[in-house]
Amino acid sequence: MTFESPHIRVKDLNVHIGGNHILKNINIDIPDKKLTSFIGPSGCGKTTLLKTFNRLLDRNKDVQIDGQVLVDGENIYGKDIEVTSMRQKMGLLSQRPFPLPMSIYDNIAYGPRLHGTTKKKELDVLVEHYLTATGLWDEVKDRLNGSAARLSIGQQQRLCLARGLAVEPEIILGDEPTSALDPISTQKIEELFLQLKDKYTLVLVTHILRQARRLSDYIAFLYMGEIIEFGPTEDILLRPKEKLTQEYVKGYIS
């Protein structure tokens, strides 16, 4: 399945880690301002694929990446690419929240400060805006200078989302962002993802089929490092064409 002007286009991507062929001939288009989910069993390569999008993968040792990942038509593995400014376009939400070792305020202000916003007034506005956007403002407005580590884990994950939004990304990558959260916090994050779909391109790795169904517009099913099937949510979950996809969504393989 291809799109006319995808936000991210992956072309002939192959990833080897320590001699193992982890991703095999990946070709996929991630549509603009939609939520695309990667599903598949553990070890199928879905997180690896996600991490090729912001070039965090190639920091690890023994990683070999061949092929292209085009973001807005530009190959992020090209020679002239500025990795830091490219990464700024991609918000990342990891499996467990990792608040930076500083106050709640400084967590949000961290990115804007790096990119040149230093005036206290402007930062105040940004902090309030993004904490409000993630529903945290009322919960933390009295302890903005308190350590972010003291928040509950669900609040921390929303803080991490707010922190990512504060650098004005275009794409948000979620690597099983609710897997460490309780059901209520999970619901809050999911609601936020649904709201964010209007403004951002979202890519979500999940192993929870019901979550993929609730949130995604498109789903890609990965198995053993290959994309088996990619299409609209209903097609993949209710009318899968491939036998492997059918077995996976019915729960025969995991």
Add this chain to the structure above:
Amino acid sequence: MSYKIRLLKDRLSANIFLELSLFSILTVVLIGYGLYYKSSPILQQDTLWHLLSSTEWKPFKNEFGFFSYIIGSLAVTGIAIIIALPLSLLCAIYIAEYAPHRIRQILVPLIDLLSGIPPVVYGVWGVLTIVPYIGDHIAPHFVDYSSGYCALAGGIVLAVMVFPLIVSILLEVFDTVPKELKEASLSLGATEWETTRKVVLKKSVPGIIAATVLGISRAIGETLAVLMVCGNLPMIPHSLFDSVYPLPALIANNYGDMMSIPMYESALMLSALILFVIIFIFNAISRLILYRIENRS
């Protein structure tokens, strides 16, 4: 094997481990008490304040003042840490955050090797290279005369000795910073250096303090290499190029030699006790700082 016997073994082993742990802790207490007991004759003769603050060291006239030895120890240790800490930090940052895997595999064993070299070799190296270099090339720019056997020489030799210790502790500290935390910073568009400075170093402050204190403890107790290069004259140094006489050197040079002098043994034991207390205080302070930091976050 019956259930009862297995349970008995379990309880027995727990008890044995407890007793072994208590025994090793007891050693510290016994050393402290032993030193106090041995040094009590001189403590009865003079007040503690007098012993610590006096610079008069005339064993034949029964005058024992430790001030210049204490200053000597602190000076050499201070110089060593001032030199070693920045170098160790930069080296550890490079290895942990920047160095390709292959270079790390070469560097780390080399640094470990440094800590395995016997102190006497460092001492000889100091005498052959550092001391003449300071005496001939550095000191003449600052003072009229220095033999080169001085506080600075001791500090440099000590710095080289504590460097591998601090680096290897710092490497472990940096490795405990979660990869995902660095990735979080990087994904916000931070560079590697910004991430290191604002996230990795910040997260590592307690570990850096611990490494420094261990470095100080190691440096202040180091004996042989220091006594070979720092001149061993009991005086208050007025510059980096004056001789100093650290406490461990005092003990090592004199213990067993002039025992016919009354109070001499007691005085040497007191200097050991002073060392013991200084290290104890450093450790206590670092514990306090660590406790504060952990409570704050």
